Amino acid sequence: MQPTDFPGRRSPHSTRGLILLTALSLAVTACNSLRAPPYQPPSRPSGPSAPGPGSAQPGPGQPQPPTPSRPAPRQFRLGPAATALVAQAHKQSQGGQQELAAATLERAMRIEPDNPLLWIELGQVRLNEANAAQADSMGRKALALATGDPQAQASAWHLIAESLRARGRNQEGAEAEQRANALMPR
Amino acid sequence: MLRRFLVAGLLLALLAGGLYFLYVDRLVTRQFEGRRWTLPAQVYAAPLELYAGSPLTREELEQELARLRYRKVDRLERPGTYREQGARVDVALRAARFADEMRPAEILTLTLGRNGVESVRDSTGQDVPIARTEPLLIGSIFPTHGEDRIVVTPQEVPPLLPAALKAVEDRKFDTHHGVDPESILRAIWVNARAGQIEQGGSTLTQQLVKSYFLNSRQTLERKLREAMMAVALELHFGKADLMNAYINEIFLGQDGSRAVQGFGLASQFYFGKPLSELDVSEVALLVAIVRGPSYYDPRRHPDRARARRDLVLKIMGERGVIKPDEALLAASKPLGVTTRASGAYYPAYLDFVRRTLRRDYREQDLTEAGLSIYTSLEPRAQDQAENALERELARLDRLHKGPAKLEGAAVVTSPQSGDVIAIVGSRNTGFSGFNRALDARRPFGSLVKPFIYLTALETGRYNAATIVQDQPLSVRLPEGKVWQPENFTRQTYGPVPLVRALAESLNLATVGVGLDVGLPKVAQTLQTFGLPRAPPLNPSMLLGAVDVTPLEAAQIYNGLANGGFRTPLRAVRSVISADGKEVKAFALEVTPVAPPEAVYEVDRMLEQVMQRGTGKPARAWLPANLVVAGKSGTSSDLRDSWFAGFSGSHLAVVWVGYDNNQPTGLTGSSGALPVWARLMSGLGTTSWSVTMPESLAEAWIEYPTGLRVETNCTQDVVPIAVPVGTQLPVKPGCGANSLDAVVERAGEWLRDIMH
Numbered sequence: 001m002q003p004t005d006f007p008g009r010r011s012p013h014s015t016r017g018l019i020l021l022t023a024l025s026l027a028v029t030a031c032n033s034l035r036a037p038p039y040q041p042p043s044r045p046s047g048p049s050a051p052g053p054g055s056a057q058p059g060p061g062q063p064q065p066p067t068p069s070r071p072a073p074r075q076f077r078l079g080p081a082a083t084a085l086v087a088q089a090h091k092q093s094q095g096g097q098q099e100l101a102a103a104t105l106e107r108a109m110r111i112e113p114d115n116p117l118l119w120i121e122l123g124q125v126r127l128n129e130a131n132a133a134q135a136d137s138m139g140r141k142a143l144a145l146a147t148g149d150p151q152a153q154a155s156a157w158h159l160i161a162e163s164l165r166a167r168g169r170n171q172e173g174a175e176a177e178q179r180a181n182a183l184m185p186r
Numbered sequence: 187m188l189r190r191f192l193v194a195g196l197l198l199a200l201l202a203g204g205l206y207f208l209y210v211d212r213l214v215t216r217q218f219e220g221r222r223w224t225l226p227a228q229v230y231a232a233p234l235e236l237y238a239g240s241p242l243t244r245e246e247l248e249q250e251l252a253r254l255r256y257r258k259v260d261r262l263e264r265p266g267t268y269r270e271q272g273a274r275v276d277v278a279l280r281a282a283r284f285a286d287e288m289r290p291a292e293i294l295t296l297t298l299g300r301n302g303v304e305s306v307r308d309s310t311g312q313d314v315p316i317a318r319t320e321p322l323l324i325g326s327i328f329p330t331h332g333e334d335r336i337v338v339t340p341q342e343v344p345p346l347l348p349a350a351l352k353a354v355e356d357r358k359f360d361t362h363h364g365v366d367p368e369s370i371l372r373a374i375w376v377n378a379r380a381g382q383i384e385q386g387g388s389t390l391t392q393q394l395v396k397s398y399f400l401n402s403r404q405t406l407e408r409k410l411r412e413a414m415m416a417v418a419l420e421l422h423f424g425k426a427d428l429m430n431a432y433i434n435e436i437f438l439g440q441d442g443s444r445a446v447q448g449f450g451l452a453s454q455f456y457f458g459k460p461l462s463e464l465d466v467s468e469v470a471l472l473v474a475i476v477r478g479p480s481y482y483d484p485r486r487h488p489d490r491a492r493a494r495r496d497l498v499l500k501i502m503g504e505r506g507v508i509k510p511d512e513a514l515l516a517a518s519k520p521l522g523v524t525t526r527a528s529g530a531y532y533p534a535y536l537d538f539v540r541r542t543l544r545r546d547y548r549e550q551d552l553t554e555a556g557l558s559i560y561t562s563l564e565p566r567a568q569d570q571a572e573n574a575l576e577r578e579l580a581r582l583d584r585l586h587k588g589p590a591k592l593e594g595a596a597v598v599t600s601p602q603s604g605d606v607i608a609i610v611g612s613r614n615t616g617f618s619g620f621n622r623a624l625d626a627r628r629p630f631g632s633l634v635k636p637f638i639y640l641t642a643l644e645t646g647r648y649n650a651a652t653i654v655q656d657q658p659l660s661v662r663l664p665e666g667k668v669w670q671p672e673n674f675t676r677q678t679y680g681p682v683p684l685v686r687a688l689a690e691s692l693n694l695a696t697v698g699v700g701l702d703v704g705l706p707k708v709a710q711t712l713q714t715f716g717l718p719r720a721p722p723l724n725p726s727m728l729l730g731a732v733d734v735t736p737l738e739a740a741q742i743y744n745g746l747a748n749g750g751f752r753t754p755l756r757a758v759r760s761v762i763s764a765d766g767k768e769v770k771a772f773a774l775e776v777t778p779v780a781p782p783e784a785v786y787e788v789d790r791m792l793e794q795v796m797q798r799g800t801g802k803p804a805r806a807w808l809p810a811n812l813v814v815a816g817k818s819g820t821s822s823d824l825r826d827s828w829f830a831g832f833s834g835s836h837l838a839v840v841w842v843g844y845d846n847n848q849p850t851g852l853t854g855s856s857g858a859l860p861v862w863a864r865l866m867s868g869l870g871t872t873s874w875s876v877t878m879p880e881s882l883a884e885a886w887i888e889y890p891t892g893l894r895v896e897t898n899c900t901q902d903v904v905p906i907a908v909p910v911g912t913q914l915p916v917k918p919g920c921g922a923n924s925l926d927a928v929v930e931r932a933g934e935w936l937r938d939i940m941h
Contacts, residue, residue, distance in 0.1 A: 080238060080239070081237035081238070081239065081315050083315065084316055092286075100286050100771075102771065102773055103285055103759070103760060103773075104286060106759075109774075110235065110603060110605075111235060111240075111316075113835070114602070114834070122774070134775060134776070137776045137777055138776060140751075140778050141776050144749050145749075145877075147877040147878070147880055148877055148880075
């Protein structure tokens with residue numbers, strides 16, 4: 001089977017590219033007629049699948065130009081099931097039941113495993129348990145998932161900063177905090 | 187004088203008898219009062235989560251309810267039933283204990299549409315954000331040659347059961363004092379006339395004593411002792427107490443080395459559902475089995491069991507336990523026992539659970555302390571994995587006619603959580619035995635290659651388009667020998683881009699890369715991803731001369747499926763003590779083991795393995811637009827056939843080979859891959875869809891040459907991910923025109939000032 005047999009599915013990078021192109025076509029209209037017809041690579045059967053129950057992903061659009069591909073901004077949210085579970089976890093955590101809170105969050109993660117917000121929540125619980133190393137790892141996992149969502153990225157950096165400070169690594173903590181603030185000025 | 191001796195003798199005998207009775211009494215009372223049945227740990231599968239937006243289909247829901255032995259009814263009666271009305275399904279969920287809550291029985295209304303669950307509401311019509319079925323009991327951890335049981339409280343016992351037991355086994359139970367002389371005399375009379383033992387005169391209390399305190403040898407001394415103990419028990423304990431003890435104690439079947447004790451477990455063992463839900467005919471069958479669990483085994487001797495059950499029903503009718511017409515109706519029903527195959531019985535998975543828990547618990551705690559163990563097993567995935575392995579191996583055996591039957595193993599995980607959701611240790615899935623998933627340690631073969639390339643990418647000197655030489659090479663080994671690896675096809679392919687070398691699993695190119703980055707570095711990558719021992723640092727390691735079990739392979743690949751994070755694979759989520767108070771959670775842990783960017787680049791190459799490399803045959807099985815990434819593996823002389831691959835939500839590793847390590851004639855693509863593809867196609871899995879890290883960019887290159895193409899100038903192209911700013915040589919005539927580049931730069935400039 002050739003790759004071309006697959007229906008065109010897009011990676012999330014193109015919306016930003018499109019906005020850019022639109023801006024460009026306004027700014028440099030003169031050049032537009034000179035442009036070669038946009039290159040259409042054989043459609044790649046990749047890109048994000050149907051968005052999870054809560055995550056906001058850009059919808060399908062035009063075939064993408066080859067370069068540059070920048071992630072479109074997006075904003076992760078929690079679906080109703082995960083929202084309910086996070087609320088429950090907060091209660092458990094406030095009641096001192098960190099293990100139960102973590103188990104509840106894991107239950108939510110089975111529904112939305114790619115949602116960085118849940119990893120950040122779990123990292124918070126690890127901090128409450130004084131497990132800064134795991135909090136740090138959760139923050140980094142969240143960061144890897146949060147590509148394209150500056151707000152989630154900032155939250156992940158805050159978590160990392162806190163976990164670094166909890167281990168007395170104040171210099172690195174301050175750097176992480178700066179990265180958070182650069183993404184999402186408070 | 188003689189008289190005095192006689193009197194004294196009599197007195198002494200009475201005293202001795204009295205003392206003996208006191209001794210027996212003390213023994214019985216003490217033991218019985220402090221009675222604690224040894225309670226094997228009960229092991230549960232993951233519950234099915236019910237929430238609006240779940241991709242669950244109606245068929246899957248019905249399968250799950252069938253596994254839990256829910257009855258489909260027209261009108262909801264009690265927990266354990268459901269009914270369907272168009273798109274709506276009403277489910278009367280049973281009460282259940284979870285690690286975090288006691289869930290009372292409740293009625294839920296689900297609406298199912300084409301895309302899954304549309305709504306979940308409670309009986310008042312309120313939306314329920316999330317609910318779950320009770321977890322399926324998948325087994326217990328009982329001592330070797332030991333008793334297995336599920337203890338039930340009197341509230342969990344249907345009133346029909348004690349009534350039937352009394353009617354059939356011990357009519358005078360409510361009034362006698364432990365023994366029933368009349369019944370003994372009757373038994374003696376009947377047996378004497380028949381010349382053999384036809385009727386037992388034992389009361390339920392005596393049966394209890396016999397099971398609890400004595401072995402089965404029948405001597406007069408033992409009979410006397412049994413009678414005394416029964417009387418002693420009756421002196422100290424009420425009838426209700428004794429009946430409850432009987433119901434939990436009595437032997438009701440043998441399952442290999444496992445003794446099925448008590449009606450609670452017998453109900454699960456024969457019918458797959460809780461005791462409280464048994465109907466008249468089912469209760470009667472269990473009462474019938476009491477008399478001779480092996481003679482009346484309903485699975486092995488259904489005719490005998492049925493005749494005895496119908497007799498029990500008749501007696502129940504005659505003695506007013508049920509109405510005679512009820513007895514007739516119940517006698518018209520089939521036995522209704524589950525077959526072994528449809529029961530939940532996953533020995534390979536249980537084996538892993540047991541081994542996991544041995545680290546934290548004493549064997550005695552597991553077999554006696556009544557723990558509840560909640561696991562990650564997903565029955566649907568487990569069934570799918572078993573089915574895929576059985577069917578594909580049968581097909582391969584027919585095709586290849588090898589010297590023996592092929593064997594295999596499979597492990598399925600949820601990569602992000604590290605949950606192990608299925609383990610198959612053999613094609614004979616119903617039998618515990620050699621657990622290949624955990625114990626077959628075989629050469630990794632080409633499954634090692636992605637980790638060589640990952641190591642290469644991490645050096646910053648390689649990317650997916652880097653040209654590597656697939657050419658003959660010889661390596662001088664320390665002991666003076668010369669190692670000359672070959673490609674599988676025995677051909678060489680010259681200069682090829684890295685992505686192609688991986689997709690087509692070229693040995694020579696890979697060894698070249700591996701030697702360039704260094705064996706210690708490759709070994710370190712493998713170990714940080716989860717290889718539990720240091721591999722031998724021979725060049726042949728680069729072609730997979732590293733022994734791993736399928737479970738270890740799954741652990742190592744899980745890091746690729748999880749974006750460069752290692753998560754210890756877990757079967758057990760939590761363990762709860764018998765009183766429900768102590769909870770031990772086996773928490774999710776993650777550790778970054780490789781830069782997410784490098785892992786993304788490798789994963790995109792593994793996607794090409796599936797698109798146009800050795801994994802391509804899987805496409806025939808998989809939904810057309812499902813994105814998966816994977817790698818085949820074949821060990822030398824075709825002894826081991828591997829495939830490891832993942833989607834967005836599942837990782838599966840499959841091994842196929844012979845137990846005696848003979849060549850199979852199968853490559854990873856022809857042996858393990860069809861099993862893997864069949865398995866994945868039935869999981870309802872989602873595409874691999876990681877968002878490209880911001881520091882990477884997508885580029886298209888010509889597959890044979892690795893040259894960049896920027897226009898629609900040639901067909902044979904593949905997308906790769908490279909670090910932003912990577913200068914790739916452009917194929918002549920395929921570059922974007924220069925003006926385009928200017929526009930691009932203008933765009934970046936524009937964006938910068940707009941920000």
